[in-house]
Amino acid sequence: MKRDFVQLADQYFDVLICGGGIYGAWTAYDAALRGLKVAIIDQGDWASGTSSASTKLIHGGLRYLESLDFKLVKKALREREMLKKVAPHRVWSLRFGIPVFKDSRLNSIRLKVGLMLYDFLAGALGSDQVHRHFSRDAFAERFPCLNPTLLTGGFTYADAQTDDARLVLELIDGALSAGAVCVNYCKVTGFIENKGQVCGAKVQDKVDGKTAAVYARQIVNTIGQWTAESGCRLTKGVHLILPKALGNEALLLTAKADGRVFFMIPWYGLTLLGTTDTDYSGDVDQVCVEADEVDYLLTEANRVLEVNWTEADIIGRYAGLRVLKQSSKTTPSAVSRDWELKVADNGLLTSIGGKITSAREDAAQIVNMLCENLGISEPCKTNGRPFPWLPDQDYQLWSKAAVAEAVTLGIDKESAQWLIWRHAKRVSMIFQLIEQDAALARRITPSLPFILADLVFCAGNEMVVHLEDLLRRRIPLLILAKMTQSELRSLAEMTATTLGWDETALNNEFVMCVKKNMNCEQSGSIFF
Known part of the structure; x- marks a missing residue:
């Protein structure tokens, strides 16, 4: 590119x-x-x-069934199923748990009816994607991060995840x-x-x-x-990155404060918590995470979790704006x-x-x-079309072979799987970099499944202009790791030659990246 x-x-x-x-x-x-x-x-x-500020989901929107928006849900579910087939490296299945507590707004019967309808609209009836019900003990065992005190049972259902x-x-x-x-x-x-x-x-x-x-x-x-x-209405959504709390399944939770849905999702080995949904009328170029939004998410999560997360546990955070059609609905979540x-x-x-x-x-x-x-008569060419980076051969067989090759090159298995999801058939070019320099198989930071060769490849092949492009969107390190300024500087220096930066350009990029991430204070401080 x-x-x-x-x-x-x-x-x-x-x-x-x-x-x-x-x-x-x-x-x-x-x-x-x-x-x-x-x-x-x-x-x-x-x-x-x-x-790049979404909840990283490809989903039908289970909550929209409550507002009887069947058309939207069916449309999204149809797209979800198609995308899973044509882009298995980009859209992969993710199962969600819905705990039922003694004080839950929706009881087991209402949830059962809604999940049956969701499965029907997705064409999942009779498949392994259908929802399941669990007893209190079975659900607590499946999601040990939940506080079992008020738990009465739970359900799981199928949706999908992506890197937006x-x-x-x-x-x-x-x-x-x-x-x-x-x-x-x-x-x-x-x-x-x-x-x-x-x-x-x-x-x-x-x-x-x-x-x-x-x-x-x-x-x-x-x-x-x-x-x-x-005719537009802007609403703001905030997400927090927190330590690993889940296995390979996510949670759909309901906030007690306002009854709206939010999620806990495994993402790159950590936990993505979000989102909020509030009207926004501020500067669209300065969308920040506010203290009350952090408090809202932590309070609602801690209400049902065994752990007690505090602001000190937050690894990263980001905010984004949704553009909605103008509506007289009082609450943003009620707007279509x-x-x-x-x-x-x-x-x-x-x-x-x-x-x-x-x-x-x-x-x-x-x-x-x-x-x-x-005056052109040409039908749509994207429906059912394999994604640009999808390998020509059977994806499951190719993926298994690619992971095996990655491991022989010294890449750990978790990083290898994420590398394949991130790059698909282009991963062969990353393997070539490692064959030339074995040190590039190492992780960028021990806690995250990103390797140095990924960083180098993205810098040289993915239209990176600024350091933030590389470290926020090509590889989301700025929201997934607490980095010191010296660590950030080291990554900038590693890719400067590839990006054509001299010393002056490198310094400018470093300073600009620091300024755009306001949690970075003085040299050696924690960088979010």
Whole structure:
């Protein structure tokens, strides 16, 4: 993946997509596969907004059944099942437990009915994906992190998990391979119109400051939280990274304070706790985790856990914004997560709302409209299509062989499995790096399943511009590890040559990365 701003300058495209999150990435990939001449840009890094701040789930949304949003749930479940088949390295099964306590808002009967409906909508009846009920003792044994005092039993059900930032990155790479021009850190400074219709954009390269005009027959706005629409409602979601508390299954819990659902999820060997859901009206460029949000999540988790987590246990934290359709609903959680496409008087198409799970199907509708407007008759090419990095052979057999090869190269088995999920068939290029330097098989930090060769490969092959791109989205070290500034500096120095940084550029990158992660204070302090 190579970044080339020159490919945009004074060029004519069928479609220019502004915004490189999950919706922009799917739109670019689908449009390029249908033969359109496509450009996609983002003012920041790929997935640097909401699309790297999700709960890392590909799911139907069990809680939406309570609000009778059957259409949305069925749509998401259909996409979940398809994605598991075409991208087993990117979307993998994850089973959830739902504990039932004496004071639970939903009793066992209501949960049973809801889970039966969820299985039916997913087409899981009669399969090993169907939900199961457990007695108090059996559920406590399955989830020993739970306080069994008030427990009366529990259920498990099937959903799926992903690494959201890498999902977007793989789709961007797929769009590139299909002929699209993809440039991150490229800002729109204004639209170009002809006879009242948008026909291009003035853009600026945020790396060197150069400007250009890009012309397109259609322009799609997929900028998420930066959408200047009066018909939008922004809500904020906060997640915390905490020590390992689960095995290979997650928990769906209900907050006593407000009755909303939140999750505890195993992620890269740690625990992802979240999310909150509150209205947001602040600066979309400065979305921070607030003390009351931390207190909310820790209080609700500690209410049902054997451990008593404190703020000192928090390893990392992040916040993101959801873009929802305007609604009169009082609570954000009651607002539909469904998606819509708005068409402005000047022809600009704007994507509003949606979910990471169902983004592919929504993007297909965007491209359908593009094709109709351009007089092109081409069906969607992404439904059921194997992902760009999926190996050609049987995935399970290939994966088993790849893990075995990784172990012979000195990679520990846990890191090998994550390496394969992260890179799939491209893992062979990482193996080649280790064959040249065996030291690259070591973990970056002992507690996390990331190896040095992964870091080096990402730096050289994944359109990294800034240090934060590498350490937050390519490899999420900034939220998964407590790092000192000296450790951070060491990683920057290790990849500086690959990224073309001299001493001045390296220092600037280091300082900028520290400033953007406000928990970093003085040299030698803990870096979140």
